[in-house]
Amino acid sequence: MSRSASEDLRRLALGVVLPGFLGTDLPQWLVEALGEGLAGVCLFGQNVRDDAQVTALSAAVRAARPRALVASDEEGGTVTRLDAASGSPWPAPAALGAIDDPATTREVARRLGTAARERGVDLVLAPVADVASEPDNPVIGERSFGADPALVARHVAAAVEGLHAAGVVACVKHFPGHGATRTDSHLELPVVEVDEATWRARELPPFRAAVEAGVRCVMTAHVVLRALDDRPATLSARVLGLLRDELGFDGRDQVVVTDAVDMRAISEGVGRAAGAVLALAAGADLVCLGNPAYPDHYDDGAALHEVVEAVVAAVEAGELPLPRLAQAAARVAALADTASRLVPEALPADDLAHDPAALALSVEGDPRLGRDAQMLVVQPETSMAAGARASTLTLLEPSAVQVHDVREAEAHALAAGGDLAVAVEGRSTPGTRAVVAAVLRNRPDAVVVHLGPDDHRGPARRHAVVSHGGGLASARAVLHRLGLEASDDHTARSTR
Template sequence: MMKPLTSLDRTILSTFSPGFGGAVVPEWIKPWLENGLGSVTLFASNTPNFEAATKLIEELRSYNPEVLVSIDEEGGDVTRLFVREGSRYPTPALLGQCDDENLTYRSYFSMGTILRELGIDITYAPVADVVAFENNPIVGVRSFGMSTDVVSRHVAAAIKGLQNAGVGACVKHFPGHGAVLEDSHHDLPHIKMSLADYESQHVYPFKLAIESGVSAVMIGHLVAEALDAKLPASLSSKVIRDYLRGVLKFNGLVVTDALDMGAIGGPAKIHESALKALSAGADLLCFSGMGDQSTFVASSFDWIKTAVDSGLLPTNSLEESEKRIISWRSTNKYSGLATAAVDFKDLIHGFEISGSVELEPGAVNLVEIGTKPTIAAGDVSWGMHRELRAVGISCDIHASDAETLSTKKLVVAFRDAYRDAPLLATLRRLYERYPEAIFIDMGWPTREFAPKNLIRAFGSSAVIAQAVAARIRAK
């Protein structure tokens, strides 16, 4: 049994946001909830369906009515609610291609309405990173694109949509993760741009988000050398206190990216990272949902408490964070009007199409191949077989080396070959053998592969697959 916590202990605990596995509240977290745990972050295993997610959130609040419930629901390929069937929302990348701010607003308002009805307070979205390199390994379709202007406008529309639906938006990964080639889940990226260039190209979407009233900002695990040449932004007082709070005048919640990520030392150093993040000015510590969360919470709590007792971590900073977290739920309210749902046909004009991509009703041979998903996305259902069948095209699904591929018209759906050399080689072999095949690029564009008959769809969520199927059957 946990011993009673002091008021200061509860203040420390108010900054924690762990996760856990499954759709039932585990025993280890119940005492923490009862003693003032600030937040819980939900992941795919917590939300197998809407009914289970609602019951879980109700159970969480039975132990702590004020707990802030967050989720990493970005829309598109990064989803926790629609893992089994694929998301009913498009990727930011395709929305950026469409460049219709009203469409982006409607998409995020609809998603926000679902989150609010489930009882979720805040979602870690939208991504405000501007992709600077075509082969960025981690941002890709999670971004609205490679144009600072497009990203900025659509981030603002997404924030408005979510927050008008009554759900807090949390832009990420401040101060901008798009200008790197490293994946911070594994390595610590360094950005060596001048401050003027970095601000104009990568910080600007965050600046506009702050001016738009965004609820929260997630700090990335990356070194932006123009702001702090030594420390990752997530552990840097120069970035959080001096720049984000001081220069950009942000007064909302500052959330860390997952503290178990390799860029800042991984799980073994999570307690140290938690203390450093709070010392730098973070309000909410995201522990992710992997590994032994009970140990992470206990070790981090003890480590931070020792720092507070010794005077290493001032209590006034913790108290300010606690006030922001406690007051958040009372200030974020539903304020939107009902809007039309997103029609998948609205997405078609965002595709890049070349050659002949139309099919008559009948049977085709279908190959679906992709590389290993990123940690951020995880394993989510994708492909074209269900959607093609829904429009009258029956599919025989084959491996890419099957000898029977020539028996019918061939359709090849793939994604993210730009970061997988063997996959790219397989696609080139298929194109060489079947030059009339239709290829569907359902990830961040693999520009080095440009077959004659091609749809670049900028994502693989279910609604995007529907739009591709509608285009293929277009007359």
């Protein structure tokens, strides 16, 4: 192969890769890769210090390559990168599903997308189109609009429309559906054992609605759907072919992007580099490498080199057809061109007529707390999608209320005197239910707070507030409903 042909092949390989990176400044290796044709970058929490810094970072990416994509997970609720330090100012999809007003969902998505665009992000990796059919799903939960396929479909379509109205590209995820799993693909490979008819009736409608709404990017799921293939969907030509052929997701700028190939479902299976090659061969167009800071730290520049060299070698060995790679690179380039030409709608001067996070609250009994109250915050296992973070309620530190992070052994000692609330952030687990039960045994008058989905399997309660999702917006709405206000300095007084 001539030097010119070799350089062209490397440029094509770079043009289908979307890496994460370490630090808040653009590293030199990334500047050079962008100059050689890298598709773009994916921003994670470690890349964000404040709004001005991330805006400058995005500008530096485009100075190195004007048509580079800048992507970020901005779902609302617990999953945010641009607002990772403080929590998302937008309610989770499950909270919007609880309201079930698509116009509100569209407007929230438009405002979320506008905030992302103002900081230089043009590819928002949202909304989640998974149907929350499995209550014990460790990774989807409140990221889904709900358990009803029709409800999820109408809100996915509204979110796509809202993001596009903000002038950013939406990316629905995770095709062909991650909502029915009990396994987190960040940690191992989930297998979905449902028949094809069930999958078509339950998981497919939201993705169909997204395509009909004009979505230009679909993210794959690292799940095995036995009814269609024994390979992970990310690596399955049959699954991705169904998306292209049956749903009609086959436009020149309609891109299939992989979920991160550093997730253990792929990295501990076929491996990052081999996974990238197999995904491209199966029909994916853009390979997301993932986050080199969490949960498994690795060398960011070396990972990009490994994947690009594997793609080049696969083409040279005849394992990845050159026309397939060229098609993928052309689709990604067309998507970047589309992103650069999107014109946002003007935002109205006034705010939303009603606070969506407050509208989403479900209330039982009388949850108001007095000024001498205690709040016991029981934080469950961290979702890999949300990343490692402190409790939003303890960060907000409601005024004049003692806030404690607790375990079951401490609940007895702390649940004495004055008004009391026991709060669970995120998905309930047997462990969190045990703490809530211990509190209610001593204090049946305690207010139970779920900053996330309701726990219908928990102990009986007299007073409760359920937000249906986490994040800053929902935490503030919960505190207000409890008769409390958040402090402005976000200083926690946690006991651990």
